Amino acid sequence: MTKLSAADLSPPEKLATGIDGFDHISMGGLPKGRATVVAGSSGAGKTIFMVELLVRGALQFGRNAVYVSLEERPEDLARNVKRFGWHLDRLVEDGRLWIINASPDTEAIEQVGQFELDGLLVQIRHAMKTINADTVFIDSIDALFNRFDANALLRREIYRIVDQLKLAGATSVLTIERVAEYGMISRHGIEEFVSDNVVILRNVLHEEKVRRTIQILKMRGDMHYKGEYPFTISHGGVSILPLAARELKQSSTNIRVGFGNADLDRMAGGGLFRDSIILVSGPTGCGKTLMASTFAAQGCRDGERVLYLAYEESPQQLLRNAESWSLEFSRWQQDGTLRVICSYPEAMGLEDHLLVIQREIETFKPSRLIVDSVSAMERVGSVRYFREFVVGLCSYAKQQEVCSLFTSTTPRLSGGDSITEAHISTITDSIILLRYVEIEGHIRRGIAVMKMRGSQHAKQVYEFTIDNKGLHIARPFQHVQNIVLGVPSLVHRPDGEPDTAAIDDLFAL
């Protein structure tokens, strides 16, 4: 009987990769001493993913690597990845990387009878020994099938190489090419017998936007997150956005910060929690940007850094508006306390937007963030991707403990549901509604705090006005109901007295 020791039965140790998000979705990284297959169609980012794995492995974790290039010539490879700031030539010089050039050369090769891939194996072994490497990257296995006409033989040989690498204790990563994004994993079915671990990279054209996703199909004997996670390839390399995988484990605080308006702070029960997310929803022109600017201004006055992301206005417009409310945006901008970034939502995909926002938060380290408006992003992708964007944004802001205010434009002037609200109202900690109120032929503005997690708040709809000093909150509306639903109407009790109870009922959540 075969004896099984406890050490053999425990899940394989994992090697951290340092790639943004990958260690998270793989719950630790690459299984140590095992082979992992990275499958993807042409252009899915396999080589970049591989090279980033090896560069980070070498620089961040001191793991020397052997890279077998079966497709590209090493010089071409090194040139192609230089734009990511990865200098393979230096790694080779420092003895941290050994590139085996197994690219098809110009010499004619004729195949007469059976052969083995011992040449490759000998080269890998020699390289591993020379630079003391324990990770091996092979890119790509398909190149072998294209070069030699011997499928069964190659399969046997690849299996043997992988097996030998495992015996040598090496952690290996192999790329294979896919013909289609969905369906069969690879043309030659290599992943079936070669590897316990399969990672799929996809590159799907969806609504005229390219969307990259990564999926860990299997990681035998161990846990990992399932599902497709969007990722981007930017100047820093691969960035995976593990949206749904993010845990809600943010710390929570009782420290309150000012909104920028004393009356509003009172309505919110004494100010906003400094790690909360506030959604300001209202129809166009109702004062959302004013609310956002007021919120930003308070941060600047407190000497905190504020990041303002505008997706509907130009910087000039935003500054002009702020100055018209006596908010000194240009001065704060010069001080470096306020950073305004304006961009068109359509300029890039949602994943890229999210990445840009994350990078900005990382480098600028704001304590307040304004996204004006989140709903503008609805236009960029499908509802599902938008939802992922919003969830990702919220959880990132929470993780970083940035007090964030998002605005959302309701589709109709009277208010009503929007996709944004449907998806983020449960995630945000506070919701502030702005509404037009028409009373006896006059348009007035109403503000209500709908939700204030962890705190008491005013339950009435207050009237507010805007002038050159900014926002002014007046008395609650009386004798009016259904403001929030967009159909305000006057209420009278049978005895002629105004019925505020009806409004109170409306807000008794």
Add this chain to the structure above:
Amino acid sequence: MIVARLNTIFQQYFDQVYELQVVDINKAPEVAIEKQIIATPTFIKNFPPPPLRIIGEMNDQQFLLEWLAIDVSLGRRGTDLGDAS
């Protein structure tokens, strides 16, 4: 066996004017790296140009002759040949 097979061909057609070097890459991995050997066995012809490679057991003599451009009717031909591994 392969070496013997090649030697037979060369002796017959090249009038023994040839050089055949046999390398065991397991013992000399640096040669595998220098020559970028992937498969074994690999036969490399260095001279006369162009350089050519054959991989496999080389069990098809007719094919080998054609591929080495040996005109059997001429009987012999002077050629210098390189490494086999």
